[in-house]
Amino acid sequence: MPILDPQDPGQQGRAIISFDGVSKIFPSRNDSAEVKAVDNIDLVVPEGAIVGVIGKSGAGKSTLIRLINGLEQPTHGKVTVDGLDIGSLDEKALRQARRSIGMIFQHFNLLSSRTAFDNIALPLEIAGTPRKAIPGIVEPLLDMVGLADKRDRYPAELSGGQKQRVGIARALATKPKVLLSDEATSALDPETTAQIIALLKQINADLNLTILFITHEMSVVKKLAQRVAVMEGGQIIEQGTTYEIFSKPTHATTKRFVGEVTGGNVPEWLQAKLLADYAPGRQAVIRIAFTGADADEPVLSRLTRAYGVDFNIMHGQIEYVADHPFGTLIASVAADPELQAKLIADLTATRNTVEHLGYVA
């Protein structure tokens, strides 16, 4: 199990979900080989945290999230939710445990034959809540997700964002301790996505509800997660606080994901012009990531004065990750390899992340 960092805001509180050396292997069928969907994973989700798991499709994140509520059972290892070993429960105990684990879905999965109210009431009916007590639980939930006026509407009469709000209210009906989100914003437009993210953050703050979400979009991680785990090939290849992952990604896949939102990825037009070797007259292209306290320092003008060189800014972006400014700049500079080494040493010394990308003519 990874060591909990007491300084880390996302890690306060006891572990509510933990994966202990968990693997899920789907046996081979017909002509397809066996699939290690989840491969020896250790992961801890602290109570009250919002944790994101990002990965491309096929990375195993869907299986990972389904191991938490027992929709899948691990082949090896142990998944614990609020002290319960999910794999050891019989069907009845597992159904009971699932009532304290809410789940929302990419395609909402609402019953078309039930109104918003009745959809939210369904988990309560299933849990055997007395009929008279149901409106007293459902009405406040409708208010909370801002759909009090859509109470008697059928899903076909609601927009995607409204359907997901019903999905969220339904997931909260049985007062769960954990909310699992399976690509809940992936079918929504950017504006609606932002609203759903805001709603989830508010629910997390108001109810101290732990949220674990999976996504393939780094922009969602950036806005929602306090901690993030990056998955590839069934394994967690990198995990940490969202700011750590954004400022110091180590794995190539993580760098690509981070680059999607921070502008760290080299634009195609520049990629096409990049040359590998130095020749007189060619300019060096460097990428600088400004993080933390250095993000607002006038780095380039200082270097210009100190070394008498001119920078030509080719690409750049400033983002806010976990409320910290976070900038990326790609610039070219007329410098021979010797001067170039000095510049990079200087930049690195001031705690910026610098990378030499190549040369342009």
Place this chain on the structure above:
Amino acid sequence: MSPELINMILWSTLDTLTMVALAGIFGTLAGLPLGIFLATSRAGELFPAPNVNRIVGLVVNATRSTPFIILVVAIVPLTRLIAGTSIGTSAAVVPLTIAATPFIARVIEGAIREVDQGLVEAARAFGASPLQIVWKVLLPEAMPAVTLALTLATVSLIGYSAMVGAVGGGGLGDLGIRYGYQRFMPEVMATVVAVLICLVQGVQSLGDFISRRLDKRTRHS
């Protein structure tokens, strides 16, 4: 047309309606659970019993592929056992029910299989038992399709009920054969056909109407 003939047509229509209604009700009572079972018992489904599923499937297919007129004759001993006789309207209900049951089972299986598997997953995720999933999710969601399936079954039953007339089953088919065909009274035959057309049309319209009312998947204005 003489008043007696008109009277006979009315009585025959009533016979046909009785046969279709009884066979429809019994066929649904047997076919609905069978259809639910067929739709939920393959490997990895709610009530996994793949071998029983295969056997039930075979029996259903065998019954469905037996031509109805042969089925009627083949089960005469069973008909006698249940109805006490092998001729007449009440006797005809037995083969009609036996023909309708596998048909209804298959169309209901189809209707249930069309329900989005995501809904089943969601229901499992919030702790529903397999039975609760059937009652609270699969059946309500399949209802529009089930209604259309039962409409189709009823229309088929009207056709079959005309066929039992050939073996003394009573009803409109019987009237058509005895008077329209054997006594060569074309006006009786034409009336019988017209009444059958009206029945089928009426049943289909009613089924479509109910199914539309149940279907909430499209916006209502």
